[in-house]
Amino acid sequence: MGNIAWVLKMAIRDFRKNFSRLLLFVSSMVIGIAALVGISSFGDNLKNDIENQSKELVGADLVLDNSTPLGSQPTDSIALAQADEINFASMVAFPSSGESRLTQVRVLEGDFPFYGKLETLPVEAESTFRAGGRKALVEKILMAQFNAVVGDSIKVGDVTFVIEGELQKVPGQTGIAATVAPAVYIPMEYAQETGLIQFGSRLKYLRYYQLSDDVNPDELVERYGEQWQEDRIDADTVEDRRRQTGRSFDNLTNFLSLVAFIALLLGCVGVASAVNVFVKEKLASVAVLRCLGVSAWDAMKIYLFQILLMGLVGSVIGSFLGTALQFVLPTVFKDFLPVEVSMAVSWSSVGFGILTGLIVAFLFALLPLLKMRKVSPMATLRPEEGETTLKKDPLRWAVILGILLFIFGFSYILLDGWKAALGFTGFVVFAFAALWAVAIGIMWVIKRFLPISLNYPIRQALANLYRPNNQTVSLIATIGLGTAMISTLFFIQGQLLDEAKFADKEDQPNMLLFDIQDYQVDSVITSVKNRDLPILQQVPIVTMALESINGMTKKGNDTLPDEEKRSRGLYNREFRVTYRDTLISSERLLKGKLRKVENPGDSIFVSFDQGYAMRTGLNVGDEIIFNVQGRPIKTYIGSFRDVKFNQVSTNFLVLFPEGVLNNAPKFHVVITKTKNDRQSADMQAEIVRKYPNISVINLGAIVETLEEILGKISFVIQFMAFFSIATGILVLISSLIISKYQRMRESILLRTLGADSGVVGKINTMEYFFLGSLASLSGIVLSFLATYLLSKFVFQLPFRGPYLEAFMVYLCITILTIILGWLNGRKIIKKAPMEILRG
Amino acid sequence: MSILSVKDVSKTYQSGNRRLTVLDQVNFDIQAGESIAIVGPSGSGKTTLLGLCAGLDSSSTGSVILNGNAFEKLSEDQRAAARSRDVGFIFQNFQLLPTLTALENVMVPLELKKRKDAKERALELLEKVGLKDRVTHYPTQLSGGEQQRVSIARAFANEPKILFADEPTGNLDTETGEMIEDLIFNLNKEKGTTLILVTHDPELAKRTDRIINIKGGKIQEEIHG
Known part of the structure; x- marks a missing residue:
């Protein structure tokens, strides 16, 4: 009978008694929805803010940049105002402490930024810095690192500046960028005096323009773009930056939404498992309703409506929490945000969250609910006839297909590509299937091989894992996946740091001196040797650009149809190459061979990094003409190398043979190995003092920066993984509460038969110990697999089993499960058997 | 006029390689207004027969015709509709819906029939079974006897043509059991309903017009009262 009004009435009647239990069921999905709505709202607000603050992102209407001085440009006369900057990496020293560090020096002239401002402490430093004199603005992270205060000195090249102010915020710059390369601003009038503007310095010249409202910067790019391209000048407009930044953050929020979606899926497993228990309890009522003449579908709908109602309640609560969560997110992401993020309720995100919640509640509850049709x-x-099975029910498979399509559709929207969506769906299916298989396998093994001779509480606890109404599958799936996610993050982070630290082995270099001019090489080598340090490598570097590939110039390439066109970056790139006839330890020949130039006039064969060649479509045998300081040199690709870029070493995309570039203008890199931090610091101090233009990188500093960056990234990732873990815990709690009533009668029967509360308590504790152990171990095994795959294929690192970390994760999860189980069961243990039998 | 006709009904189950015959070629007719008791030892097939007569299950062979409807020709949902229209049930373990109050439990069959006066009618019936003051109570708040009285009120709510009772006093003490028996027979007489009950209790069986004794899935004898 299709009496929908009556079905609704019955659903509401039944719901009164089930409210608290159903609330428990949907609580598992609340966190997932909250994460989803929080991220989505944050993304919406961020998008709006990028839109509204796009001028502040750039600080100007138009920016030109090049690696050579820009000279006069046609836009100079159009602009209302302009400012120039030279930007380069260099060592700076703090004379008070004698310490030094590689920084990003920004030499400024003019009133940049035209939009937004350099936020400084004290506030007036922003303007007094521009008033003239040897004054510098120094990034706060740098000030903190060297305990410097305003008024101290800082030495950039040959010039000592007074620190006028501490830079708090630079338009468009993120905290993470400041960590990687903290900035020091100095006035343009001292640029030459520093001695850092010389050949070999990797300089970037920028010009910022402020335009009147009636001038469209994009039209200027259109008008002068061709000439700028010819001159290798990059032009960046507000619109470009807005699009670029918007796209990056769209990608970021989409990725974070996927992580939140995983938490939601975990919650859904909890919902499905709780509804499964609920359905089992309701089968008797369904049989009665069927007796009274209610159709199979109507009987099922009574419970489906209740689940949907609770799905709605859960989604609304989740959306509410998610909206509140977005107030926390700017703090979490502060190091990654280029703009101030405002707070506003995003109704579209709330609607999206509620709709998603309803769909998942429907799909995941429907799976167990379908059983009701078969009662x-x-x-x-005969109550035993209430047991039903769905194995051959085509509707069950239709619902499973629906779930898969939903996951695919959801990830398709976020990942914007069917291949990626298919990959994500495949990953989810694999992870769940693997954990499901593990759980089923464990139950089978225990059931089959549980020795009768085992100590009674342990035997009882193990048997509880496969007995009817057990929560083994759902707990192993949810806690296992949560553990897998968070462990993988920990393991990968540890792996990356270990790799950096392990690089400091006996035979490996740990200090790199670069930007050494030809005339400085001998004295630098002497300095190094005077400290009893070895010269592990002394590498000449020549800069050049690519003129043509197989006769195709940049201009010609631009006229080709898109599918034949090579990346413009290939032509625009400034190549830094070296020359030698042998490979070093970080290189391996993959294709072709290294060929020497024996006689003048021999063809020149260069070697390319295979990865780069693949990405840019280059092949062995291709003819490449390089432009070396204005002189064309015809070469052929003779070989491909595999270059390991993760070692402290000089690695090059292009390697020339000896005898071709020996007389070209060049600079040098010297690599050495210090024995300890003290020696590193002394060597660095001497170099910076004697040769201010030479930059020094030591492994200790790299590890430190890496740790800092990974710390910031991992905080964000852990914050996101928290949702999965929290969902896992909620699923655990709700499963425990649901199973409490299932286990209660058994516990009481045991106590009636004379078991003291100690035995019952021991059984409970052991059961949760086994559950926690199995779930966390399954997750850890999965995370080992993920870490191995990521190490091998993404980071190209050797896999080292993080066994200690794994053991810590195992302990944490297992102890947490035992504590929650104990908290849940202690009331039952304390109660008198009669009290429960009567109740 | 026959309200229920059972013709050559057999019920077999497949248990592994074995075929288990629970009912074997059972035949009988029941006239409207008649009351009969199905008696027999445990495992004799009483409950299976009751289930088949009420359209809760389908027979392996033979035909069950209730009020002119041959159950074997109906789908499960059509049988449900027939139950809603013609049948009332009283169970040994009461089978009240635990999340509904006494009143709501009685209202269910009336609402299924879309009766506008469902509430008034249910209240009337509950008053008749002596539970006027307990209408808002949930089953767990009622004693066994009270629950069975709610169950009786529910069974008579849709004025069924035939009432099936499975050990209606099986879970009650003697005194309460007798009170329930009286209630069933009085209402049965008052409404002119046909009554089929399954029981172990010979005294209860004796109160019916006819006793069908079943053993090993076959009718052993019919005793007319």
């Missing part, structure tokens, strides 16, 4: 009214007379 025979005979079960009123």
Whole structure:
């Protein structure tokens, strides 16, 4: 009978008694929805803010940049105002402490930024810095690192500046960028005096323009773009930056939404498992309703409506929490945000969250609810006939297909590509299937091989894992996946740091001196040797650009159809190459061979990094003409190398043979190995003092920066993984509460038969110990697999089993499960058996 | 006029390689207004027969015709509709819906029939079974006897043509059991309903017009009262 009004009435009647339990069921999905709505709202607000603050992102209407001085440009006369900057990496020293560090020096002239401002402490430093004199603005992270205060000195090249102010914020710059390369601003009038503007310095010249409202910067790019391209000048407009930044953050929020979606899926497993228990308890009522003449579908709908209602309640609560969560997110992401993020309720995100919640509640609850259709009214007379199975039910497979399509559709929207969506769906299916298989396998093994001779509480606890109404599958799936996610993050982070630290082995270099001019090489080598340090490598570097590939110039390439066109970056790139006839330890020949130039006039064969060649479509045998300081040199690609870029070493995309570039203008890199931090610091101090233009990188500093960056990234990732873990815990709690009533009668029967509360408590504790252990171990095994795959294929690192970390994760999860289980069961243990039998 | 006709009904179950015959070629007719008791030892097939007669299950062979409807020709949902229209049930373990109050439990069959006066009618019935003051109570708040009285009120709510009772006093003490028996027979007489009950209790069986004794899935004898 299709009496929807009556079905609704019955659903509401039944709901009164089930409210608290159903609330528990949907609580598992609340966190997932909250994460989803929080991220989505944050993304919406961020998008709006990028839109509204796009001028502050750039600080100007138009920016030109090049690696050579820009000279006069046609836009100079159009602009209302302009400012120039030279930007380069260099060592700076703090004379008070004698310490030094590699920084990003920004030499400024003019009133940049035209939009937004350099936020300084004290506030007036922003303007007094521009008033003239040897004054510098120094990034706060740098000030903190060297305990410097305003008024101290800082030495950039040959010039000592007074620190006028501490830079708090630079338009468009993120905290993470400041960590990687903290900035020091100095006035343009001292640029030459520093001695850092010389050949070999990797300089970037920028010009910022402020335009009147009636001038469209994009039209200027259109008008002068061709000439700028010819001159290798990059032009960046507000619109470009807005699009670029918007796209990056769209990608970021989409990725974070996927992580939140995983938490939601975990919650859904909890919902499905809780509804499964709920359905089992309701089968008797369904049989009665069937007896009274209610159709199979109507009987099922009574419970489906309740689940949907609770799905709605859960989604609304989740959306509410998510909206509140977005107030926390700017703090979490502060190091990654280029703009101030405002707070506003994003109704579209709230709607999206509620709709998603309803869909998942429907799909995941429907799976167990379908059983209700199969309940025979005979079960009123014979309860054993209430047990139903769905194995051959085509609707069950239709619902499973629906779930897969939903996951695929959701990830398709976020990942914007069917291949990526398919990959994500495949990953989810694999992870769940693997954990499901593990859980089923464990239950089978225990059931089959549980020795009768085992100590009674342990035997009882193990048996509880496969007995009817157990929560083994759902707990192993949810806690296992949560553990897998968070462990993988920990393991990968540890792996990356270990790799950096392990690089400091006996035979490996740990200090790199670069930007050494030809005339400085001998004295630098002497300095190094005077400290009893070895010269592990002394590498000449020549800069050049690519003129043509197989006769195709940049201009010609631009006229080709898109599918034949090579990346413009290939032509625009400034190549830094070296020359030698042998490979070093970080290189391996993959294709072709290294060929020497024996006689003048021999063809020149260069070697390319295979990865780069693949990405840019280059092949062995291709003819490449390089432009070396204005002189064309015809070469052929003779070989491909595999270059390991993760070692402290000089690695090059292009390697020339000896005898071709020996007389070209060049600079040098010297690599050495210090024995300890003290020696590193002394060597660095001497170099910076004697040769201010030479930059020094030591492994200790790299590890430190890496740790800092990974710390910031991992905080964000851990924050996101928290949702999965929290969902896992909620699923655990709700499963425990649901199973409490299932286990209660058994515990009481045991106590009636004379078991003291100690035995019952021991059984409970052991059961949760086994559950926690199995779930966390399954997750850890999965995370080992993920870490191995990521190490091998993404980071190209050797896999080292993080066994200690794994053991810590195992302990944490297992102890947490035992504590929650104990908290849940202690009331039952304390109660008198009669009290419960009567109740 | 026959309200229930059972013709050559057999019920077999497949248990592994074994075929288990629970009912074997059972035949009988029941006239409207008649009351009969199905008696027999445990495992004799009483409950299976009751389930088949009420359309809760389908027979392996033979035909069950209730009020002109041959159950074997109906789908499960059509049988449910027939139950809603013609049948009332009283169970040994009461089978009240635990999340509904006494009143709501009685209202269910009336609402299924879309009766506008469902509430008034249910209240009337509850008053008749002596539970006027307990209408808002949930089953767990009622004693066994009270629950069975709610169950009786529910069974008579849709004025069924035939009432099936499975050990209606099986879970009650003697005194309460007798009170329930009286209630069933009085209402049965008052409404002119046909009554089929399954029981172990010979005294209860004796109160019916006819006793069908079943053993090993076959009718052993019919005793007319």
